[in-house]
Amino acid sequence: MVRRTQSGFSFVEVLVAFFILATGILGTIAMQATAKKSSFDALQRAIALSLANDMLHRIKANPNQIDAYIASDNATGDVFDEPTQRCNTLANTCTPEQIRLNDLHEWEQDLIGANAQTGNDIAVGGLINPTGCILDPSTTTLNDVAIVISWQGREMLADAGESNEAGGDRNIDGAKECGMEDDKRRRQVVIRTVIF
Secondary structure, three states: OOOOOOOOOOHHHHHHHHHHHHHHHHHHHHHHHHHHHHHHHHHHHHHHHHHHHHHHHHHHHOHHHHHHHHHOOOEOOOOOOOOOOOOOOOOOOOOHHHHHHHHHHHHHHHHHOOOOEOOOOOEOOOOOOOEEEEEOOOOOOOOEEEEEEEEEOOOOOOOHHHHHOOOOOOOOOOOOOOOOOOOOOEEEEEEEEEOO
């Protein structure tokens, strides 16, 4: 008589295999979510750095107005109205003051992402709760300019304004007042240079 044996997986083996598969899938999903958050934060920092450089080059192109740029209000999205004299074509000749007003208006619009909108006219291309500040970080150096851009990060880490304030890592007077005060979500990009 030939003895027949059954072959295959037991129920316990199937459950263990399913548990290992589910754990791997959940780990992959969590890794994707973390990568997406990090990617968004990196994009926000890149936008802020690009906009700070943009304003720095605008000031370099209009050096007679350095003090007026520094004395301007902080750009928050609703401070600078569209100038009556636009300086965005070669046909329009503008004074240095008109160029400065155009620069500030365009920079502010870029900060809030007004050039990229949804169908409902909601700005989607800029930073979250941005504030742009043009500061004079030194009382001893002529034409010393600091561009500070603050925005709201996704997670609470540390207030970037604290480390950028005088006495902090970067020693910029006024950086703490740029943007949301005492907020652990505040992120900042600071560019400091001397314009000749």
